Amino acid sequence: MLSKKAGSRILSLYWIIIFVLISIGIVSGTVLFYSNSLDIREIESRMLSDKIVKCIAEDGSLKQGIAESLAEDASNIEEICGLVLSDSSYDENQYYIHLKIEGRNIQKEIEYEKDGSGRFFALCSSNTRDYPVCYKEKLFLLEDNEIIYVEIDAVVSKIKQNYH
Amino acid sequence: MKIKNKKAQVGETITWSVATIIILVLLFLFIMSVGLMASSKKPFLGLGRVALDEGSKISNNERLLAILNKKVGGKELFVLIEEAREKELNRGIKDYSVIEKEVKKILDEAEQKGIKCSFGLVPSGIGGVYRVVDSRSSLDVARADFIKIRDLEARLICD
Numbered sequence: 001m002l003s004k005k006a007g008s009r010i011l012s013l014y015w016i017i018i019f020v021l022i023s024i025g026i027v028s029g030t031v032l033f034y035s036n037s038l039d040i041r042e043i044e045s046r047m048l049s050d051k052i053v054k055c056i057a058e059d060g061s062l063k064q065g066i067a068e069s070l071a072e073d074a075s076n077i078e079e080i081c082g083l084v085l086s087d088s089s090y091d092e093n094q095y096y097i098h099l100k101i102e103g104r105n106i107q108k109e110i111e112y113e114k115d116g117s118g119r120f121f122a123l124c125s126s127n128t129r130d131y132p133v134c135y136k137e138k139l140f141l142l143e144d145n146e147i148i149y150v151e152i153d154a155v156v157s158k159i160k161q162n163y164h
Numbered sequence: 165m166k167i168k169n170k171k172a173q174v175g176e177t178i179t180w181s182v183a184t185i186i187i188l189v190l191l192f193l194f195i196m197s198v199g200l201m202a203s204s205k206k207p208f209l210g211l212g213r214v215a216l217d218e219g220s221k222i223s224n225n226e227r228l229l230a231i232l233n234k235k236v237g238g239k240e241l242f243v244l245i246e247e248a249r250e251k252e253l254n255r256g257i258k259d260y261s262v263i264e265k266e267v268k269k270i271l272d273e274a275e276q277k278g279i280k281c282s283f284g285l286v287p288s289g290i291g292g293v294y295r296v297v298d299s300r301s302s303l304d305v306a307r308a309d310f311i312k313i314r315d316l317e318a319r320l321i322c323d
Contacts, residue, residue, distance in 0.1 A: 050222045057226045
């Protein structure tokens with residue numbers, strides 16, 4: 001080997017190309033990972049259910065008069081429970097609530113969806129990502145020292161943002 | 165500048181060709197695995213806990229309070245538990261039969277409605293289960309939320 005200078009220059013160019021390729025690879029991987037959307041509808045539907053539980057129950061008992069207020073007009077649920085069931089990124093309603101209260105002395109079924117079609121609930125049995133996400137909570141509470149059963153279905157649609 | 169002997173150059177080229185192929189394969193594997201990880205992304209709370217695994221603590225708390233506030237013979241169950249525990253500590257008489265019977269009745273009826281729960285009274289700071297009323301065959305009270313009644317922890321865990 002009489003002269004290595006030309007060899008070193010060619011190798012330097014190669015190293016730069018490899019460096020650029022690796023950088024592009026790392027950046028692509030990072031962008032690919034963080035640009036992928038996260039479907040949080042399940043958490044959202046659970047939080048909605050929790051809010052309803054907090055709204056109707058206190059110290060293990062059904063709040064006085066709440067079932068009657070909600071049964072009278074289901075649209076009261078937003079005001080009574082402090083819910084904001086609107087999403088500015090959609091024209092249509094994206095939430096549905098179904099509340100069933102059953103006991104010896106009480107039988108109430110409350111359904112709430114702004115446009116009243118009930119279509120979300122019908123799709124609950126479909127378990128794919130391109131359908132609304134449904135969360136069901138079952139619990140028991142006291143009412144006049146009697147155990148009553150409450151079933152809450154909280155549904156979040158938002159398919160457009162989570163469509164794959 | 166003449167390179168009179170190319171043998172060393174050829175050796176280096178082969179080495180770097182292999183290295184290039186390995187680097188490109190590793191880059192490809194990296195991007196593929198990132199793509200797979202991205203598609204299975206789940207919201208997490210840190211320390212390996214996935215947010216979706218957490219059950220509803222609010223609902224469980226209300227269920228537990230419903231049991232403890234239920235009146236039996238004019239007294240709430242939590243009062244009966246307190247009295248039973250006091251009798252046990254002061255006089256050595258263990259009698260939780262009324263409590264067990266009532267809680268079992270509540271849990272059995274709840275199970276018919278699709279709510280499967282297990283209830284336990286656990287001494288604080290000692291561990292182990294002291295009294296259990298179980299409507300299922302398996303029990304996992306240790307991680308359940310609890311309400312303290314004297315030196316006992318009333319725990320309820322539901323499916």
